[in-house]
Amino acid sequence: MKKKTSIKTMVGFITVVCATAMLCLPNGSTAADNATKGAQKVPETVDINLQKQCPSIPGLPADKKDVKGFTHEKHAIQYLLGKEKFSKYHYTDQFTCTACHTEAKSQEAITEDGMCASIQEELEKAGGAQKMSKFFHNTCKKCHAAMKKAGEKTGPTSCKGCHKR
Ligand code: HEC
Ligand code: HEC
Numbered sequence: 001m002k003k004k005t006s007i008k009t010m011v012g013f014i015t016v017v018c019a020t021a022m023l024c025l026p027n028g029s030t031a032a033d034n035a036t037k038g039a040q041k042v043p044e045t046v047d048i049n050l051q052k053q054c055p056s057i058p059g060l061p062a063d064k065k066d067v068k069g070f071t072h073e074k075h076a077i078q079y080l081l082g083k084e085k086f087s088k089y090h091y092t093d094q095f096t097c098t099a100c101h102t103e104a105k106s107q108e109a110i111t112e113d114g115m116c117a118s119i120q121e122e123l124e125k126a127g128g129a130q131k132m133s134k135f136f137h138n139t140c141k142k143c144h145a146a147m148k149k150a151g152e153k154t155g156p157t158s159c160k161g162c163h164k165r
């Protein structure tokens, strides 16, 4: 998996977000600020394919689906702000990462190297590796569905919206 984050693009993007004010929190600290501090650690997009990424995890189901070009950074610093109640997993606007990296203790602790071990741990808590689609659907699809139900602009709930294959 490649890291495609361009710091320049990201800083430009954050400036736009903060210029529109709404997304800047009263205490002046936003997920965007935090993301800037750990700039190289918040990839802009990621291809989600656990079987390919973490073949070391035993018991994963056959690789039939993936999600290409997931807008990782936008979720972390923009889409999730103020939407915690729609998420299956707890997070805060100051630390959005735990919506998906459910076991993370800090932003710095989420590293590409440690990713497979921590996902394995997350899956064990969520019922085992064979339950990986349930884990991801709880993480992703549930939020989209809950927001849709509440009439808010959100991401896809149909299979093809996330899976091109
Ligand atoms: C909406 C879900 C979501 C949020 C929020 C999120 N991530 Fe991720 N992140 C993912 C997924 C999915 C992957 C790919 C790994 C996987 O299959 O779980 C990933 C991968 C990563 C990677 C590894 C990148 C690579 O190329 O392998 C890092 C580093 C990372 N995230 C850091 C963060 C940090 C720091 C935050 C908080 C500022 C964050 N993430 C917030 C879902 C999320
Ligand atoms: C807290 C709620 C929440 C969670 C959790 C969440 N999303 Fe989203 N997602 C959104 C919102 C909100 C948007 C659209 C925002 C907009 O268009 O203004 C979105 C948009 C998308 C889109 C459309 C492309 C885009 O960037 O607009 C895709 C695909 C997507 N999400 C996939 C995922 C995946 C995969 C995960 C889990 C790894 C995930 N989402 C987790 C809220 C969430």
Ligand code: HEC
Residues within 6 Å of the ligand: 048, 049, 050, 051, 061, 062, 063, 064, 065, 066, 067, 132, 133, 136, 137, 140, 141, 144, 155, 156, 157, 158, 159, 160, 161, 162, 163
């Ligand atoms: C909001 C995004 C989203 C939606 C909508 C969604 N999925 Fe997924 N699904 C994921 C993610 C993320 C994964 C983990 C992919 C990976 O790591 O390979 C996943 C994994 C899977 C897997 C596990 C097998 C594999 O090859 O990884 C299956 C099967 C699957 N989805 C089927 C479906 C079906 C069928 C639907 C429609 C009823 C659906 N998904 C809707 C995000 C979504």
